[in-house]
Amino acid sequence: MSRGSRLAIVGLGVNGLCTAWALLRAGFAGELLLLDAFPAGHRRGASQGEERITRTSYETAAFAADARRVQSELWPALEADVGRRLVTLGPAVFWGPESGPLPSYARAVAEAGGVAHALTPAEARHRFPTMRFPDAERVLLDPHAGVIHAAETLAALEGWLAERGAVRRVATVSALHEEGEGVALVLADGEVVRAHAAVVSAGPWLPRLLPGYTKTVVPVRQHVGFWPMEARAGHTPAWVFLAPGGLHYGLPTLGGGVMKAAFHATRAEPDDPDVVEEASPVSLSAVEARLREWFVAAPGPLLRGETCWYANVAEDQFILQRAPTHPHVLVLSACSGHAFKLGPLTGLRASAQAVQLLAGGA
Ligand SMILES: Cc1cc2nc3c(=O)[nH]c(=O)nc-3n(C[C@H](O)[C@H](O)[C@H](O)COP(=O)(O)OP(=O)(O)OC[C@H]3O[C@@H](n4cnc5c(N)ncnc54)[C@H](O)[C@@H]3O)c2cc1C
Secondary structure (H helix, E strand, O other), X not given: OOOOOEEEEEOOOHHHHHHHHHHHHOOOOOEEEEEEOOOOOOOOOOOOOOEEEXXXXXXXXXXXXXXXXXXXXXXXXXXXXXXXXXXXXXXXXXXXXXXXXXXXXXXXXXXXXXXXXXXXXXXXXXXXXXXXXXXXXXXXXXXXXXXXXXXXXXXHHHHHHHHOOOEEEEOOEEEEEEEOOEEEEEEXXXXXXXEOEEEEOOHHHHHHHOHHHOOOOEEEEEEEEEEEOOOOOOOOOEEEEEEOOEEEEEEEOOOOOEEEEEEOOOOOOOOOOOOOOOOOOOOOHHHHXXXXXXXXXXXXXXXXXXXXXXXXXXXXXXXXEEEOOEEEEEEEEOOOOOOOOXXXXXXXXXXXXHHHHHXXXX
């Protein structure tokens, strides 16, 4: 990678920031230009909010293996670099009808060499007495899970990158054009910025910037609620109810005494990420009904709701590839609702491909 190379990263959610982190760690000596439509700490994309689940149980062995690697190697590396704790480890539990994805989770974890203990519902209730596990035949206990300090992770990354000279600009990229041996980024105010290559990690806005992805990447708004409940990170498990029609999940918030919960909406018509809409007690009433069913003590009245974005790809897959229409643009869409935990690993992979692209490799 030449000292004079200039790389632009468009989109500074967890994936764009982790890509920049991995590049600088690997000794990237060129100019790194970081662009986001909004200032640091904004709440408009997929990465905002205080916390996310980390877990090592997944439906496929590939994701289970990645989740183990990122948790054991890369989150600790990121924590060491920024000098802050970013993950509170704790258990997670998974249950649901055997006709749903639960059996695949058990198989995938075993195939990936991971650990998920199968408990009877009675054993699970004994271990986690706030939960009921109704109608479950078995409960999977993932001992290697926990809560990621999401907002703190983004803030720590922003600070670490700024200290190392990465230039961050608040600017919307409205178009990308191949130009000679590089790419021209047209900003919303008409300014044109040139780079040898660009990584586009624009979350739910990706299809707007690169319309070739309109059919593969579907932005879907998520409604998330926060209820007063007995919950403490590191002790109360993160939980996932796996049903054939989709999953519900929840986790204790970092402040304690509050449960964050939602339905993981993956099948829906595309929404417009520029339209701001609040979650409401009505949009969250079905989730609240589930909490009443699954927890021994009923939740208190909804404290607040939030919306957030998934950029759904079939089978919750990630995209990391050169844009077919733009050979100097690397597209990173790891946004199907479960990518925060994998951010440092996704960033590592994206950084390796960006270096290859700058070096002119295929
Ligand atoms: C409600 C909810 C709960 C979740 N729970 C979990 C969980 O428990 N565990 C887990 O691992 N994952 C979870 N996820 C998923 C995870 O948070 C996302 O997959 C991840 O944050 C995606 O990050 P990103 O960087 O790809 O996208 P984003 O965070 O959306 O970042 C994209 C950025 O690009 C910028 N941008 C877009 N277009 C342009 C443009 N044209 N010019 C300049 N900038 C632009 C945006 O402003 C934005 O900052 C959850 C997601 C949601 C919404």
